[in-house]
Amino acid sequence: MASPFHTCYCYHYFQPCTLNNPLFTTNNNKNPNTISIQRGYNKLPHVLATLSSSATNSSHQKTTTNYLDFYDIYDRATRFRINGLVHRITSLSSNNNKTEILKILEKENVDFRNKTISDFNHLLMALIIAQEHDLCLKLFTNLQSFQQLVPDCTTYSIMVRCYCKKNDLDEAKKALDTILVKGYKPNDATVTVLVNSLCKRGKIKKAMEVFEVVGSKGVKVYNCLLKGLCYVGKVEEALECLMSMKEKKLKNQFLEPDVYSYTAVMDGLCKVGRSDEAMGLLNEAVEMGLVLNVVTFNTLIQGYSREGRPMECVAVLKLMKKHGCVANYVNYSTVLHGLLKWNKVKGALGIYKEMVGLGFEVDVRMMGTLVRRLCKKGLIHDAEEVFEKMLEKGLMVDQRTFEVIVQVLCGRKKIDEALGKLNYMVTLGYFPSVIMFDKVIQCLCAQGRVEEGVSTLLLLHANGRVANRITYDVLIKEFNAQGRLVFASILFSFALKQGVVPNRESLLCKVPFV
Known part of the structure; x- marks a missing residue:
């Protein structure tokens, strides 16, 4: 049964x-x-x-x-x-x-x-x-x-985390106090959550109170406090805290600062213009046998870049290789940005080529900036290579970069390429400046290609722009030079209708103008 x-x-x-x-x-x-x-x-x-x-x-x-x-x-x-x-x-x-x-x-x-x-x-x-x-x-x-x-230490620890997630830090602090009052010993993870939440919101004083009240303090709790002190600009106190950690290690109190401890203080130093001191901490971390990571090195790169010392950033990249730390995209991008910001064009070109060689996708805005800076430095061939790379990848090139390239091509008598780039700009929806059109038209006329010059002039007017007097003078003179006086006269009349008065001396024909 x-x-x-x-x-x-x-x-x-x-x-x-x-x-x-x-x-x-x-x-x-x-x-x-x-x-x-x-x-x-x-x-x-x-x-x-x-x-x-x-x-x-x-x-x-x-x-x-x-x-x-x-x-x-x-x-x-x-x-x-x-x-x-x-x-x-x-x-x-x-x-x-x-x-x-x-x-x-x-x-x-x-x-x-x-x-x-x-x-x-x-x-x-x-x-x-x-x-x-x-x-x-x-x-x-x-x-x-x-x-x-009956709620135990774990229950209240979970509620500390819950209140922190809800950004109710006062209640989180009360939950931690309850743990202590009941005679429980909160674990490092619980204390870290609360200290980290307080520091992120700039409540360093309350974080310090928690830090002092809790007996056992793990390295993660110290790291949160270090980041919080640096966040509010109390770098000196952060340094003292780091030294305190080192002293406890020497006294065999089992509190050894790790790479995150050093990175937090280094970041604070770099943000207040003390990157050299941050470099000193990096060397100290190396002596301690700590394995440095890309975040640690990127902290230095950003610090040197802020201080206008971009070549020091390049040196940090080399230091990374020396210590067997593989630089990532963020490291290289930060260095390239600093070099461009402080107009170190040749150095920027070198880092760009290194990034391309490693297979990194360079930011399109930085590529455009690099093209323009290379043109200003007279490194035209390199500028053209970078620009063509942008077009190959189908990147959206900005108008300023297009215009600089068009001017460069006109200056190098590469009028067909210049004309092609100008037309491509229009197809992309850009409205090139009148100066760009004038530059192309003048180059076409210089090569006797006056019909293409007129076509470019009409393209300019189709985009709602009006050519200046110099452009009309150049076209009319070219027609006169070719003996095509009727066309010169018609163009002269067209200019008048557009509100532009060309130089009458450029009209050599005796056909009466309208």
């Missing part, structure tokens, strides 16, 4: 959960606060993994008529469901909203009256990871409904 417990109770708990019961139940139905979860928050995100068939079969096999066996199975099954719930919450995508989360919990019946605080903590942490901070706070508030569940 089948066991009544098996048929009536165990079967109920090992079936796929489609129950309509609330997530939490209490015996105190007179207090509306204790049933708020049942009414509004029993629909959390899809998080309880459905019990697998293998788990179901295994549990059935272990079920006996013994009361203790039954409760043991009941306990393990519920814990399994909670773990599944945690997994499903944490696996939610960022697009899931609170409504979807609530629908998931509605499908599950997890009764915490017979569970431990550890089970409750698992769920709270899952909600934090799922970024459902309001819901986490609501569940924590209703914890008093379950008399057998």
